Amino acid sequence: MPQPSISSPVNAPASAHAILWGRALRVFAWLSFLAQTIIIGTGGAVRLTGSGLGCSEWPLCTPESLVPIYADQGIHGIIEFGNRVMTGVVGIIALAVLLLVLARVGGRLLVFSALRFAGAGILAAVITFVIVSLFSLPATPFAMGALLIAVIAAMVRSFRLTTDRRDLVVLAWIVLLGVVAQALVGGITVLTGLNPFIVGFHYVSSLLLVCVTAAFLVRLYGQPGPRERAVPKWFAILSHVTGLALAVTIVFGVLTTGSGPHSGDADVLRHGFDATVLAHVHAWPGYILAALVATLTISAWVLRLDPRKWLLVLVLAILVQVGVGIWQAREGLPPLLVGIHMVLASLSAATYTVVVLHLKKPVAPRE
Numbered sequence: 344m345p346q347p348s349i350s351s352p353v354n355a356p357a358s359a360h361a362i363l364w365g366r367a368l369r370v371f372a373w374l375s376f377l378a379q380t381i382i383i384g385t386g387g388a389v390r391l392t393g394s395g396l397g398c399s400e401w402p403l404c405t406p407e408s409l410v411p412i413y414a415d416q417g418i419h420g421i422i423e424f425g426n427r428v429m430t431g432v433v434g435i436i437a438l439a440v441l442l443l444v445l446a447r448v449g450g451r452l453l454v455f456s457a458l459r460f461a462g463a464g465i466l467a468a469v470i471t472f473v474i475v476s477l478f479s480l481p482a483t484p485f486a487m488g489a490l491l492i493a494v495i496a497a498m499v500r501s502f503r504l505t506t507d508r509r510d511l512v513v514l515a516w517i518v519l520l521g522v523v524a525q526a527l528v529g530g531i532t533v534l535t536g537l538n539p540f541i542v543g544f545h546y547v548s549s550l551l552l553v554c555v556t557a558a559f560l561v562r563l564y565g566q567p568g569p570r571e572r573a574v575p576k577w578f579a580i581l582s583h584v585t586g587l588a589l590a591v592t593i594v595f596g597v598l599t600t601g602s603g604p605h606s607g608d609a610d611v612l613r614h615g616f617d618a619t620v621l622a623h624v625h626a627w628p629g630y631i632l633a634a635l636v637a638t639l640t641i642s643a644w645v646l647r648l649d650p651r652k653w654l655l656v657l658v659l660a661i662l663v664q665v666g667v668g669i670w671q672a673r674e675g676l677p678p679l680l681v682g683i684h685m686v687l688a689s690l691s692a693a694t695y696t697v698v699v700l701h702l703k704k705p706v707a708p709r710e
Contacts, residue, residue: 368443372563375440375518376556378433380689383549385426387685391678395537397423401530402483430529434522440559441515445501448508456504457497464493481534487527494520508567514559521552543597550593550689557693558700566705573704574648581639582650582702588632589695593688595625600681629668633661639698650701657698660691 389395397411397419398404404411404424411420445453472486498516505512525548532541572579640658643651664687671680 364443364447368440368447369563371436371439371443372556372560375433375436376553376560376693378429378436379518379549379553379556380686380693382426382429382433383546383553383689384682384686385422385429386546386549387682389423389426390542391682392419392422394419394422395542396533397421398427398533401533402427427529430522430526434519434526437515437519437522441519444508444511444515448512449501449504453501453504456500460493460497460500464490464497467493484527484530484534487523487530491520491523491527494523510562510567511559514555514562517555518552518559521548521555525549525552543600546597546685547593550692553689553693554696557696561697561700565700569706570703571706572702574643574650574702575646578639578642578646578648579702581635582699585632585635585639586695586699588628588635589692592625592628592632593692595628596684596688599625600685626668629665633665636661649704650698653694653698653701657691657694660687660694663687664691 389397397416400406403409404420404427405413405416411424413420442454442457445457468486468490471489472482475482475485494516498520501512501516502509525545528541528545528548532538532545535541574582636654636657640651640654642648643654664684667680667684667687671677671684674680
């Protein structure tokens with residue numbers, strides 16, 4: 344008999360308490376996916392409105408305050424501070440998902456272990472901040488680094504203690520670890536004056552977290568246990584080649600945006616590439632991607648393969664993405680269309696992630 348899913352305990356008795364916790368986990372898992380997508384939009388708003396240095400300091404907004412207090416900060420300070428607040432929301436939701444998973448999988452042992460590491464990490468961050476401050480160095484990045492190390496140690500500890508639904512535990516930890524790392528990268532972005540390469544890395548990292556939260560949802564609703572390939576080998580290989588085309592398209596899209604007019608602040612210089620040339624280079628892997636997805640979709644429906652419905656969603660997402668890309672290029676890159684293009688890229692990547700996870704199916708139980 345297959346092991347019941349953590350989210351849908353089929354063929355196993357479930358108490359009202361377990362059902363309630365399962366529902367809470369599903370709700371927060373969806374909130375995590377939505378929050379990771381929304382923060383790409385708010386981060387894009389910071390860049391596209393020239394608000395990247397609306398808060399001149401990090402983690403404070405000004406040398407004297409956590410929030411924008413100067414009149415000359417104006418709307419830019421509000422937009423930048425709003426994105427920082429959204430980072431906190433994303434982190435709280437990610438922590439809630441992790442604790443709910445640990446509670447359902449390992450009970451109090453795993454939860455208390457994670458909380459102990461959290462307390463130790465906060466203490467280590469405070470001590471690091473105090474020590475580094477004595478040398479008149481920027482202490483916050485070092486403190487965040489200490490906290491990041493504590494999160495990694497806690498993650499390794501959870502892996503060792505987990506025997507059930509390790510897939511969900513791994514994904515939940517990756518999201519929380521990613522949020523902490525993203526906060527550190529965001530601070531470095533401000534401290535380096537919006538270096539375009541760091542800004543681009545910041546966006547790609549956020550996009551990957553959207554993909555991880557999408558993967559968590561798929562595994563949460565899926566049947567646990569060993570899995571086997573559910574599609575022909577050539578189809579699986581072509582699917583991974585499609586993923587490579589998607590990655591190349593996104594990377595060149597980031598480089599194109601990094602060469603364009605939306606630097607995040609009027610005084611920030613771009614990295615010097617020719618944006619017009621990059622826009623054409625960005626389109627080439629995009630057309631290859633569209634052809635590959637079309638091939639996969641037609642093949643999946645002809646062979647009636649499991650990923651076929653999600654491939655249709657991916658086709659729709661890419662068609663809209665291509666349409667918005669052409670539109671924004673012809674209109675001179677208006678900020679709203681560029682922002683929509685950024686969010687759609689993350690949703691396309693998340694949909695592709697779901698497609699890949701449907702290339703396998705649970706191993707059928709032996710009689």
